[in-house]
Each structure stands twice: as C-alpha cells, then as structure tokens.
Amino acid sequence: MATKEYSFYPGCSSQEGASSSNYLVSVESMCEELDVKLNTIPDWNCCSASIGYCGGGELPRLTLSARNLALSEEHNPGQDVVATCAACWLATRETAERLGEDDDLMAETNQALAEAGLTFKNENKIRHMVEVLIDDFGYEELGKHVKKPLEGIKIAGYVGCQTNRPFGIEGESFENPKYLDKLVETLGAEPVENYEKKVSCCGGALAFSEPEKSQALIKEIIESAYDGGADMIVTPCPVCQMNVEVYQDKINAKYGTKFHIPVTYYSTLMSVAYGRSAKDSALGGQIIRAKQLEDIANK
C-alpha cells in the first residue's frame, strides 16, 4: 500500500504539555506503522470547541474553523482534513457544512478571513482519524499490522458524544456504535458486549464548570464498564479520556467507590498491538497506569 497523506489538524489539547499530548504521540506511532503521513496544517488555531459560545458569536466561531480549512486548502491542497480530537473534528466539519448550505454566511466568513489574507473555498472532506482507519484501511487491514495481540484484556469501548453525534461514523448507529468494539477485537482484546453507557455524555466541557453534575455522569460510565467486566476503557475523544480518567479519585471520595480503571485512546491500543514501545505508545501519559498494556509493550 502506498503512503496515505492527510492534512492534519491536531488541536490545542494535543500540543506538547497539553492534556492529550499523549494521544498525539500514540497517533504518530500508529500512523508510522500504517504508513500514514500527517501534514499538519501550518499555523492552525483553536476551533473554540463547543464551549466558546459565550464570548464567541456564530460568525467568529465559524471563522475560526474556516481559517484552519483555508490554511489547509492553501498548504495541503486536495488533502482530506483529519482531526483526532472529537471537538476539533466536529467544529470543523460543522463549519464546512453550515457554510456550504448558507451562501450569506460563507460570504461573511470570507470577508473576515480576508483580514488574515485568506480565502475559504470549502473543497475538502473533514474526517476523524477513526473514519480514516475504518474507511481507508478497514478492520482486516488494520488487523494485519498486529504484532502483539492484546490477549486477555477486556476493554469497554466508550465512544462518547461528539465522535458519535451528530455525524458519527458512517454505517454506525447513534445509540449503539460498534466500531470501537470491532477495533478492540481486531487488536486481539475482548470487547465488553452491550456496554450500556458507551454513548453517554461525560459532561464534556462542563466538567470544569459543573464538576458535580459531570462526575455523576462519569461515575455511571465507569460503573457500567466495571459491570461489563472491563479491565480498561478505550475512547476516541480527548475530553472523554480526560474526564473519565482524572476524576476517579474525586468520585471515589464522594461516592465511596473504588474506581481505578485505565482510560486509553484507541491509538494507544493500536500502537502497543503494533509492537511499539511503551514510550511510543505514550503509556507514560496514563495517570491511571495501564499495566496490562505496559506488560505487553515491554514483552
């Protein structure tokens, strides 16, 4: 297979020293194994996620993503834009769709972009990394790269919200998407069947502003994973990963639970299964260490 190239939008949280920097490390390792070249959009900016709305009106927010897309069109012409962060993907794709449907908004956006010397033409597809894996490779191909099957690990595939709604992955349902389970299976691990909370909300950005309400949601997500016999949770979303991982002590303190379950990215699993080191797989980024993965990586 020839090298596949994509225009890459990493997003703020993946930057060095940021909350999902470990995600990016594992994505890079995974991509190396799959011979994928990610061409980062030069000088990309924040997409404002889905929380910037208080200060940012509709047009300024759309303009943010339009700037990234315009830069991508200029520097990575003809390449699909790929994001690893759910919020980044969502905001960017939404921008492309909304501007595609509304000529007035498109004109206004370009008026604003002109101030930065840019024009947005809306030429390329906006995709999540998971879509690339499933559509451009497929489970069978992904399976071929497995060097160290993740045998003996039971994993709950927590899809969350924004990778799943409103767009989701083609062919998957909003209420019961199965792609993480299939991926887990492909990597030789065992998926938790009927993981009830796989698309429940973790509170997203409200984890900061409404911690108690969010933690109540997170508690159910983890509980349900334990109920399914999970050893760890896997997710495609940085916000989900962080929310579900970092608040476990707080939840334990409040609810008297004894949660201690690693939460990893699919890319972490893939990197390990593809035989990369613990470092390449960014296992050091796990606040709750994924010992089973470490063992396999260190084998």
Place this chain on the structure above:
Amino acid sequence: MADEMKMGTYICTGCGIGDRLDASQMEMIATREGKATYAKTHDFLCSQAGVDMIQADIDAGEVSNAVIAACSRRAKNEAFNFQDIAVSRANLREGVIWVRPDTDEARETTQEMADDYIRMACFEAKHMHAPKPSDEQSLNKHLLVVGGGITGMTAALEAAKAGYPATIVEKTGQLGGMAGRLAKKIPTRSPYANPAETEVADLIAEIEANSNVTVCLNSTVAKTEGAPGRFDVEIATESGSTSTIQVGAVIQASGFKPYDANQLPEFAYGKTPDVVTQAELEDLVKAANGDAVKRPSDGKEISEVVFVQCAGQRSDKEGHLSYCSGFCCNASIKQAMYFKDANAGIDTTVIFTDLRTPGSGGEDFYRSGQQKGVVFTKGVVSEVEPGSDGHTVKFKDLILDEDTAIQADLVVLATGMLPNSGVDPYAAEKAAAAEEEEGEEADKGDVVATVDVESILNLDYRQGSDVPQLVHGFTDSHFICFPYETRRTGIYTAGPVRRPMDIAQAREDATGAAMKAIHAVENAGKGRAAHPRSGDLSYPTFRKEGCTQCKRCTVECPFGAINEDEERYPTFNESRCRRCGTCMGACPVRVISFENYSVDTVGAQIKNVDMPDEFDEKPRILVLACENDAYPALDMAGQNHIEYSAFVRVIPVRCLGSVNTIWVTDALNSGYDGVILMGCQKGDDYQCHFVKGSELAHTRMSKIDDTLQQLNLETERVMTYEVAITDVQRAPKLINEMAETIEKIGMSPFKF
C-alpha cells in the same frame, strides 16, 4: 319440477374420510334414506377425474340435485362449481373426521355424525332448486346524483367517464356547494406546501362540456321509488314543476351544514363581527378579492389572527359536537397561510389540543405552516373577550401550564361539519331505546343534528324516506371492510354526509360511490344480489294464500327492501333485497322462501337426522351457525383438529336473522336435547353483515323461553351466542358445554 328431480350423491373418500368412515354405509343411507337416485364414491373427488365424473352426469341429465359429501362447503369451491343444478355439501372432513378423535371408541359416534350429515344433505338438496334470476331485473345505466357540490360533481363525472350517464339534482341555483365558497383548498399534491386552487370552476366547466351529465338546478328529489335498476325519481323544481326520470342507482352527495356558531357565545361569536367561523373567513377572503382582509368591525389592518381549533367540537358540552370534523386543523393552517403569504408580518396563532394532520400530505402541510411562521400553541381556549380595538382570547397554555391570553384582531373558530343526511328512518326507535337505556344521558351531541330536517331522497319505502344513519347523523355503514354499504340497496352516500371529510377525501369518496353505483346497476341488471351475498341469484318469494299480512317481514327487513302493496301484501323488490332471509325468519306463517334456502331446506335437515331414543345416551344437539362467522370458525376448529361433541349436527344459515323459530320448536319437538344458535355480534359495534339479523334472532330467541316452559323443558337447552369467526377454540367449547349441560339435566323427554 319435483318429479323431474334426480338426486346424485357423490362421496369422497380422500383426505382420510375413507379411512375413518364407512363409505358404503353412507352410500346406502343416501339412496335408502336420503332417497338419492344413486350414490357414487370417489377417492379424490375434487380431482379433475372426480369433477369430470360429476359433470358427465350433469351433462347426461342424470342429476338435477347433487350432494357432495366431502370437505366443507368453504373448501374446493373452484372444483365443485356446477352451474344450473342445486348442490348441497355434506361436511365430512372439517365437520366430522377432523373434529373427532381417531379412536375405536369414537368410531361409532363419528360414523353416526357422518351418516346424519348425508341424510341432512340429501334432504336439503331435495328441497333446493338452482336459483335463476326472476324476470324483474332490468339494466339501467343511468345514475342519479343528489347534490351538486364537489362530491356530487365528481361522482357524476367519474361515472360518465366510464360510460354511465348521470343526472345531478342540486337544490341551489349553482353547482359547487360548500367547496364553491372556498378561496383555496388544502393542497392535494406534493409538496403540500401551499393552499391550492379549489378546481370547482374546472369541474363545473367539465360537467357543462360532458353530454353524459345532466344538471337540474334549483331542484330537489320529490320522490324516489322502485329498486336498483328501476328507480323512478321525481324531480321537483323551485317553480313547482316536476319531471320523472328512471335511474339504475342513486348517489347521495348531500354534503354538510356548517355548525351553527351561535351556540358558542363563550367565544363571542355574534358579539363582534371579528369572530368568524372558518367558512366565514373564506367569504371574507373571497370578498377581499386578492386584497388584504380587513378587520370586519372597523376595516382596520389585521395584525393578529387567532385560530381556535375544535370550537364546539370534541366536546361533551350541550349543543357541541362530540366528534372531530377532521378537516379543520389543515383548514386553519391553510387559512393562516392566507395571511402569512400576503404579509409575513401578520401574526397567526393556532390554538389546538391535538393537531390532526394525518397522512403523507398532512404532516408536510403542518411543517409548511410552521415554516411560514404560523405559531402553534397547544392550549384550550376558555373565552374570547371582545374589545373595542382587538379582542382577548383567553386560554390555558397546556405546555407552559398557565392560564394566559392573546390579543387578536380576528378570531377564527374552527367549527365542525353536520351531515346533511335527511330524516333518519329509525330516529324515533333509537330515541326510545336511548331513553330506556340511559334516561337523560342520551348523546346530546346528536340532538343538534336532527332538528328540523327535510328528507333528501323522499324514498317511497316502507321503512322511511331516507338512508339510515349510524351515529351523529352520518350515514356511515359501520363496516370497515365495506364502507359504502348503506342499508338501502343501490343507494350510496358519499362525501361529508357519510363522514366528516375534506375536498380531497370527498373526491375519492365520490369516485368510490360512483363505482358502487355502477356495480349495483350492473348486478341489478342481471338479477344478482349486492353485498354481501354478491352474485347470489336467489330471491325471496312468498305463498300469497298463506300470508296473513302481518307485516313482520316488511318491518324487520334490515334493508327496508320490502314494501306493502295496496292489498297490504309484501312486495319484495328483489333487487333491493340482500338475500339474508331475515324476512323468512320473521314470518310466523312460514310462507317466505328462496329457491335454494327455505324453511324446508333447513327444516327437513333438522327432521331427518336419526334420533336415538332416550335410553341410548346419545343426545342430539342442533347448531344453527351463521355461514359467515360461526361456521368458518367451526371449520377452522376442524382444520386445527380441535375436538367437539359427536352429538352435534351443524347447519349453516345465511344469517341468524333467517332462523325461523319453527326450526327451534321443531327440533325440540323431534327430540333434540339442545339447540345452539351462533350469530354475529349485535349492538352498537354490530358485526352482522345484515346489520340487524343477529339482533333480531336474539330478540326472537328471548321469547322462546315461554315455548320451552310450555314444553316443560329447561331453558338451558336453547342457547343463543355471539360467535366471531376467530372463535375457533370457543365455538367448539360452547358445543361441548351444551353437551355437558345435557349430561347434567338429562335427555329430552321428546324422543319418540
């Protein structure tokens, strides 16, 4: 005729009949007891060879009356479909071997069952004649359409297009009816987004151009007499002149009257001209002739319009309609669009409890209304308070759960439709029944509909001048599967007289009614029955010498088919007759009969079963089962091998209404230990396809207790049940219960 009769009995031994029953014994019974000319056995009677054998006998003139002793009369009809001879079917498969266990102990009683069915079939056949049309039938393709509204016009045109001329009789001076009053109609085609042209003018033009449609304006029907295929209709004009036309069938498209909004003082109707009904808004829109509709009270610009749904409808209040008129939600959306399309700045609010815009088009139209900015509020309006500059509509917002109000320049009341159905022939009867049942509680909603009504058809019928009504004054038939069947043969109602409906539905309905009218004239022309025994050529006749002119038959006929002549003898008007036999069941002197169904065809069966004597411990139970429901249920019991007592003898009847009490008394007198009547559900949700048959039977049988007491018999020996076609398990159970009852109370003393 009788001396020419040659009876052939054909016994099938297939499907296990031959294994389970003694065919040669049955042959013997057929010839010796049943007096069959001959009996033949075939091991696969419904095969081509078997059928050919029978046909050869027919062709050779060997057989005029045949007994086919095989499967149920409901099976293998294609095979056993012999023309010009009388055929009786003995049900040995579904009715005998399939309901009996294949055991040695059961063998004897099962054989007895079969033997009896052979006897019964022979005696039935003996009294049957192959029905032929009388010479009364006549083909007249001309149709009468009463009412020149959208329904009537459509019916006339659609009939004309098929080659059936039509005469429209319209009361007013112009065609168009209520639809002619509308500015626009609810859209009937995709994308269902905007009000559409009513097409009334196009229809009128089409009618004027069609030589097959005659229009009589300012005219009414002064008299309708006759029957399908030969109605004489007297048309009276305003000026008083009359003319008579002959038609084959009638379509009543007399439409509706709008509800009288004066009964809604709480909504300030009549207190201010700014409160109007939907129909009145159409007038305002039409009068504005493309300009903006102004506030009626003072001619000011309108900026806020409020639509009050279900005004005087879906309500138990006195003077209100209890039903939903169905069209008004869409009509309000349409009318709100009148304003929105002219000026998007006008606020239009529809206050509703359930928005009813069904189907493919309805939901699109609702969405389109929303798209245009029509506001929909789930709420109940309590009062409209008139003001000097605009009015206050007070309502409870059901979503926000608060009492609130909205200002309106114009308030539109979505009032309902009242059917223009003429005089209900049974109004007095119903009122009496309602009073008896409920006293004060009688459905008040109906009162509105029956004040001051004029006859529409002026039928010269024994049972009244118009088509019977079901509820709320609508001429609905209450048949889900056969919506057009009125209780007056050859007269079909269409449009809002039948059920509340909008233009699109009325046009469909009109076309369907035209189909039924055409169906009626074609069949009347051949002497065939209409629904539900469509195609039946048999018809009732009576023995005049025996008739006591008691009028039971003319009164009880569920279809008002029977009139009385000058000498007060019944005239059956065969093409009005549905062939249910209710008259036959009603006749106390048993003079009414059909060629192939009579007091004798059934009576002879009853009398000719072999009656064991009292000490044999073999009771006999007679079941008279409605051929449409109970009999199929018993057949299906057989199909599923559900067992029932071998002591039962089942006779299918056309309708329980055709059961003459003489059959029951004869049965008891001749030693039957029990009698069961199985008919359809009666009452408000009647399932009897002859409407009244089952009910009449129940009434008649309620009086049989006296007879039983006179005979010194227990009343439990005669039971009348409502049995549905799905009572496949229950019907056998009822039989077995009777068998148990007899075991308990003992055998009948009337065995000789």
Place this chain on the structure above:
Amino acid sequence: MTDIVATNQTILVVGGGISGITAALEAAETGKDVVLVEKRPFIGGRITQLYKYFPKLCFPTCGLEINQRRMKANANLSIVTMAEVTDIAGSTGDYTAIIKISPRYVNENCTGCGACADAVEAEFDNEFNYDMDKRKGAYLPYNMAHPQRYVLDPRVIGTADADKAKEACKYGAIDLDMQEETIELKAGAVVWATGWRPYDAGKIQPYGYDRIDNVITSVELERMMDPFGPTGGKLVRPSDGKEAKNVAFIQCAGSRDRNHLRHCSRICCMASLKQSTYIREKYSDDGQVTIYYIDIRAIDRFEDFYKKVQDDPKVKFVKSKVAKIEEDKASGNPVCHGVDTEGYNRYAEAHDLVVLAVGMEPSVDKDNFPVDIVINQDGFIEPDDANGGIFAAGSASDALDVNRAVQHATASALRAIQIVNRVAGTEG
C-alpha cells in the same frame, strides 16, 4: 396458472391485500376481466395479521371471509399468488406486464389435508408471525389462507424433507420440479395496490428494539393476541414469558420523524388506542396502559373511541416523545425516559412491555419502482395524469386505515374501468 387470458381490456391488480382485493372484486363483479397478482402465497395482505380492527374491535377475517367467498364465486377474476410484477411497458389501454412467479412446489391438486406438513421436519422462522415462532417447511400460512393450498419452503427443496412431503401427499400435489416462471400479461389498466410494511423498528435506535427483549412492535402485539399466534393468544413478555400487565405504547415510532418516516402514518394512534383495550381485555383491572404521544390523531368518529379509552382510569396519556428506553437488568423491565411536556414533568417509568407503534412504510421502495409513476418523497404514489392507466389503490397512495384504503381502492377500480371501457368503446 400460466394460461390466463388477458387482453387490453383486462385490469391488472398488483397486490392482494384488502385494497387489491377490493379493487379486483368491484371490477370483476361489474363484469371486467381482472388478474390479481400477489407476492405472498395467499391473498389478504396485512389485515390477515391483525387481531382486531379499530374502532369496532371486530375481526378482520370476518370481512375477509366475505371477500374470499366473492372471489371463489367470480369467474372474471384470476388470482396469481407468489408473483411479482417486475416491469410494465406500454401505455394507457395497452400495457404489457412482466410477472415473475416463484415456485410453490404444490399444485392445484392440494386438498389442504396437511399430510405434507406432518411429514416435513425442518422448521423456519414464521414470517406470518414476524419471526416470533417457527413453522414447518411445508405449511399453510395461516388458517384462512386463500388459496387453501400448502406451500413448500424453497429451503427444503433438495433435502430429504422434500421427498418426505412428496411421499406423504396422496394426491400428486407436490411438484418438486416446479420452476420460477416469468409470464407476460396484457392489461388495459393497472391498479397498484402493493400496500405497506411496518417500519423497521430496529432503526429507531433510542428505543432499543434490537437490544431489549421486552420492546416489541405494534404489529407483533397483534400476532400475540391471536390464539393461533406465537404466544397462543397470551399477552406475555418475550424475555421471560411473564404476563405483560403494565404496558406502554410509544406513538410515532418511526413516523413524523425526519430520521425515519417523515409522514404521519395515520393509523398508529388508533391502533394503540385499540391495543390498549387488549391489555384491559386480558388483565382487566390489573392492566395498566401508558400511551406516550405527540398528538392523538383520532379523526372524525374515531374521537368517540378515543373518549372511551380516555375514560378508562387505567389508561394514562402522556404528551411526550419518549427519549430513550433502557432495560432494567434485574427485572427485564424496559424503562421509558423522557419529559411530559404538559407542564414539564420528567419521568423514568418502568413497564412490563413497551409496544412501539411503528409507522407505515410503502412496500415498494421508491427508488426501485418497477413502473414509471409519480411518487412523492415519502414513497407514496401521487395521482397524476402522467401515470396514464396506472392507478394507486390503498396505502400505496398514502398512509391509510383499512376503511379509507377500501374507499380508495373502490375509486381506483372505477378509474381502471374507465380505461378498459374506453378501450372497449363502451364508455358511452
């Protein structure tokens, strides 16, 4: 079967449900030659799978019995079952239809005795009962199936079962060599009455029909009520056979929803009101019904029925589209989550059984219609001059209840007659 004589005065009726039957009979009894083509092995269509009709609560087979008798008595009407129209060419008054007939493997000799079914061992999902139980590989689809002739499932052909069936039949009715046939039929006019199918409830993901045992569809409930249905007429839960006394109905399950069917399916409100009486019929005062709805669409006289149900203290109405159903693991109860919008009340109600009032989807996929005909975005056939001599009847034209479908089909019969009379030159 293939020796049907059809001319350009023949009316071809496609679909043998209540609409097709009605159109065919009205035309045939008026003296027209009619060919009725039905995909299933029997005629009757969807109504055969209903327990009761609203609002009378009467039984569909009652009217069907009359119609079947009418059909048996009519020489103008030919019925072809297991047949599908694959193409129609030509123009008004002169059509040629291509009809594909699947092998039944049972010929006209069949007496309906059932010996073949006794002999065959293989069992398959019973489509008549929406796969809720099994039927034999040789079967009569249901008690009143017309024609009353058994069918051999094609999956038994070539197996020992097929030979057993053949051996068991004394009447030479089993013909294992029967092949698929394609025939051409002339017709002057066509009545298209292919009806509807229940919307695939599995697609309504938040309701978990594919995940929660005790979430069923309205059409399945109809089958359960039938004494000859999959539960022998018992109203019990699929998960554990427990009596389903507390039952919820979810309206607009797939209707009025841009994610599913955009249109209102018209029948479902009345169907649920009707079915609420089933629960009360089975369990009397122990029965408890909740109906979650957006608008109750009990048009015209149906309002009386709605009132009657409303007056039942055991039936509760909640104006709400249920947001999602979750299963309570311990009890197996489906729990409905949502907001009662009349005054904003949140609920999480557990029920024994949840019934999805699934919508009506046109049977024929609008993108694969075998006839060139005007179809709207919902897949229903629109009345249009461009359709020539092809007329929709019943729910091929719109979401219709039985009464309205029959009314529509009666009208369509006349439209077809107008064409063939014109061909015959007898239209006057």
Place this chain on the structure above:
Amino acid sequence: MSDMNVAMVERYRNNFLKEVEHNVEEGDWVKMCMQCGVCSGSCPLGPYWDHPPQELFMMIRAGKREEVLTSTSMWMCTSCYNCIVRCPRELPITHIMHGLAHYAKRLGLAPKEQPTFKFSQHFWNNLVKKGRVNELKLGLSLYFMNGLVEGIKTSLNMAGIGLGMLKTKRMSPMEMIGGHSVKDTKGFHAMLKKAEEIEAARVEKYGKGS
C-alpha cells in the same frame, strides 16, 4: 381587558420569536418545534434545566423574552448532541442553545454567576488571546473565577488532578510563561474583529424587533 394583565397579552405577540429568528444562531428553527419533548428527555443534564429546550421554544413563541434570556437553562448544555440527532423536526437544538446563551450574554441578560457562563467566557478569552488554548491558564483562571479564597480552595481540591497531569507531562508549567500560539496573531485578531463587527451589525440592524 378586564382581569388580564396587558403585558401578559402583549407577550403572546410573535415579536420575540421574530427577534430570535433574526438574532440567534439557528433561531429560525425555533418555529419548527412540535413540542414532542424528545430533546428535553435526551439531555444528560436534563434534571438541571429550569426550562428544557422544548419549553424554551414554547416560551419564545409565547414572548417570554426576559424569562428565556435570563434563564440558566441553556447554559446547562454539554454539547452532547443527543437532542439534535433525536429531534424529529431536524432542529439544531444544541446550536440554538449556544446561540441563545450567546445572545443573552450579548444583551447582558445572562446570569453572570452561572459557572458555565464564566467558563465559556474564559475559554473564549483564552483562545482569542493567542489563537490557541492555554490549558494551564484556563484552568487556573477557572479556579479563581469565584474569587481568591474560593480559588485557593478549589486549587487545593484539584491539586491531585493537577499533579497527575504534571507527572504524565499532560500539563506544563511552561505554559504559564509563554505557551502555544498562532504565528499570525495579527491577522488572526483582525479576522476575529471583522467577524465580530459583521455579526454585531447584523444584530444591531434588527434590534429587538418591532
């Protein structure tokens, strides 16, 4: 108008609905709601909404301008998009909630003590500054958004988490000093300014409606 408050009657005019249609992101969808309530039932923070989305839509139609715009309800949105995918009428409810929140803030009617109001504003300010989010500063600004004392408490409370993040290099003290940034800050800021101007002009033009 005897017993009924004039203001209440006035309310039911469609003015506010029209204002929302013009001035609120995706506001022209509000009229399409058919009050099924599936959005309200689908929200993960549902129980915390004073007025769930479907009710807000009805309130907008009923002209309850102040109640809607001062409500904390739309600030409860977690952007999970459950409502959007389930809405049978295709309303982009999540966006409308964001739009209403933004509009309320623009008009100064938003509840200023509402934590998500604060967080959302901090987030925007943070990203606008350098074009990329500085998570550390954002986090700290959050802890101190309720004042110094509260901030210290919160910081201590959250210290464990911070420590974990630091240890795993998912948080960097370096961010305090410089942090990530777009290179073309000038163009970036000019662009946003322009977008804000265009939008403000649009809202200004319609105003509160007539």
